[in-house]
Each structure stands twice: as structure tokens, then as C-alpha cells.
Amino acid sequence: MSISVIIPTLNEEKYLEDTLNSVDKDTDVIVVDCGSYDSTMVIARRFTDKIILSERGRGMQMERGAREASASGGGDILLFLHADTLLPRDWRNRVEEIMKDSSFIGGGFKLKINSQRKAFRFIEAAVNLRSKYLGLIYGDQAIFVRKDAFFAVGGFMSLPLMEDVDLIRRLKKKGKMALLDAEVHTSSRKWDRAGVLRTTLRNWIFLILYYAGVSPAKLYRQYYA
Template identity: 50%
Template sequence: MEISVIIPSLNEAAHIEAAISSAKGAYEVIVVDAGSGDGTSDIARRSGARVINALPGRGGQMDAGAASASGGVLLFLHADALLPRTWLSSVRAALEDGVVGGAFRLSIRPGRPSLRLIELAAGVRARLFGIVYGDQALFVRKDAFMRIGGFRKLPLMEDVDCVKRLKACGSFRLLKDRVTVSSRRWDAHGAFKTTFRNIVILSMYLAGWPCARLYAVYHGGGARPRSGVLFEGGEGKGNPPS
């Protein structure tokens, strides 16, 4: 049961080596770089990963990595995330039970009380509503991933959309193990402000708002995704990072 770990990157020199090291035991680690100017690709190669290039856009980068992967199982890891030491045995055990895919619980570092609340909320969201984000290290059987067409070209919510479609192929499991992610996305604008914005965007997504509107809310003002990202004329349910 060979597992390919796929890491999309863009200027992740500060994090990429640790992310790759955490994937110890993987059949291969593929870093899909979108034109980093900080030496991310060189660090990734020195750390033992295979590096390929793709246009910016997390969904498209992950699709490119999946197409290049040799393993029968794909695990998508964010560049600022670390897999737990038990990741390989836990993923294999889940797959032996017949699941089509799954994800890990979330741990945020460095920790503080406000981030502990966010961890708890993410756990409730995943357990009660079955909604997981890409920073929870999604894993999936490659044949199922290809069967659903991979990630759609959405500027946001590409991971939630993908999981929804995967569940139509079989059972999806939330593991007890935790993937550790950097607190940087919450630090940038404040934990509660960021979380509130993400709740608004998720609610809009579930209500069926078009991707372009979600993108504008996430980035503020009249921001629009670059050409070619939206699908079906900009309609669709389009993800904040947690």
C-alpha cells in the first residue's frame, strides 16, 4: 500500500523541510511548486522530495502532484503542516478497513487558549457535520480520486468540495491522530476575526453562493480570482484555510 505525499508550495522555505521530514515512511514525497523565489524547491530537493512545477493555485497544484504520483494512495499535506509520528500506520489501518479516504484531527502550534478553542471547533465541525479542510491532511485512494476528477478549479473550498464528492465513492474516516499546523493564518488577522470570516464563508458555501462572491469576502472588497480558476462560468460552491 504505497502512499505518495503531495505538498503544494509557494515561498515556503521556512516550513518545507520540516513538512517533508514529517512524512517519513512515505513511498515518495512530491513538492508541487508554483514559482517560489525563496529557494523552496532547492530545500525540498535536498530534503529528499521530488519537485515538479505548476501554476499557482492549490487545487491545480495538488492535481498535478496526483497525476505525477506513483503510489496507490495520495496524501495531501500543506507546507506548514506536520504529520504525526503514527501517520503511516494510522492511514494504512483505515485503508485496510476499506475506507476510500480520510483526514486527521487538527492541532495548532504554537498553542494558546484562543487556538485551543479553534481546535475544538474544528473537531466538532468534522465529527458532527463531516466537514474537513485541506489543512487536516486529506488522504484518498488514487483510483477514487481520479474517478471523481480530482480537485475542481475553485479559488476557495476546493478541499471541502472534493471530500463531498469522495464520500459518494465510499466511507470517509476522521482519524484520532492529529496533524500539527502553523498558527500563522490566524496570527495574521487575529484568531477570532479569522474564524468568524471563515464561518461566514463556509455558511455561504453551504447555501450555494458562487465562488467569485466567496473569494471577494475572503480577500475583501472587489477582489476576484485570476482567470481560469472558476468553473462553469463562475458558478459552484466554492475554502478558507480553516
């Protein structure tokens, strides 16, 4: 069973090296950049020769990476890894083991946020409960999926926001998603920028609005207003 790891980037020099170091050296790694002007590309080239350019937008970047993996004879499994997120040491064994069960078409990991602030422990618990009981596994949990299932549901749509939520909704209609009993470690930067409470409330409100039918384009405009 082979795995391709796809990492979308934009000015990720602070995090990318650690992220790439968390991936096994023999793994097929595809970095999809959308215009970095820091040392992101220099760092990426030390780890992989599969670096492609894309339009800006994480969903579009990950879709480009998936298509590159398919065209170049990459993995049977696609794993989408955010540039500020570290995989656990035994990530490959865990993914391969669960994917031996053909009833699972994909999954993700439990979330751990790299901060000592107590508020993040509540966020982690909420995310992991949501993932376990509702099957809602999102992008910062290192989504992995069978390549054939990914393309069968249409892959990532060209959405400015909620691209991971949209993909998971479609995948769940096709098969089961697994929550592995191992943690990915992600940075706290998105909470640090606007504050923990504000960011958390905004995320939940936008998620509710999305499920209520508000378009990702409209949510994007409100998110960055």
C-alpha cells in the same frame, strides 16, 4: 499499500523542511511549486527529486501532484499535505490500518494548532467535532484518499477557494471518510495575519455562503478584498 504525499508550495522556506522531515524517508513525495522566489526549491530538492511547477492555486497544484503520482506509478493512496503542517510519527501505520477497511475511501487527522493561545484550543475542538460528526475534513487536516476514488470523483476542481470542501463533498457521496485518532500540527499563521476571532468568523461565514450556493470565485474576491 503505497502512499504518495503531495505538498503544494509557494515561498515556504520557513516551514517546509520540518514538514518534509515529518514524512517517512521512503515515502513517495511530490512537491508542486507555483513560483517560489525564496529557498523553498533548494529545501525541497534535499528530500525529493519529484518537483513540478504549476499555475498558482492550491487546488490546481494538488491536482497536478495527483496526476504526477498517477503517471509515475505512485501510491495507491494520495495524501495532500500543506507545507506548514507536520504529520504524526505513526501517520503511515494509521493510514494503512484504516484503509484496510474497504468501506473507507479516505480521511484525515485531528487538528492541532502550534500556538499556546487558549483560543486555539476552542478552534481545535470545533474542527475535530465537525470532522467527527459531520465528516467535514478539510485541507489542513492532511486529507488522504484512495487514488482510484480521487480520480473517479474528478479530483480537485480549478477553484480559487474551497477546493478542499468541494472535494470532500464529492468524496462523501462515494464512501466513508475516517477521522484518525492522531493529530497533525499546523502553524497558526493564517489566524495570526488577521486575528483569531476575525479569521474564525470569516471562515465560518464563507463556509455557510459556499453551502448556500455562492460561487468560490465570488468568495475568493470577497476573501481577498
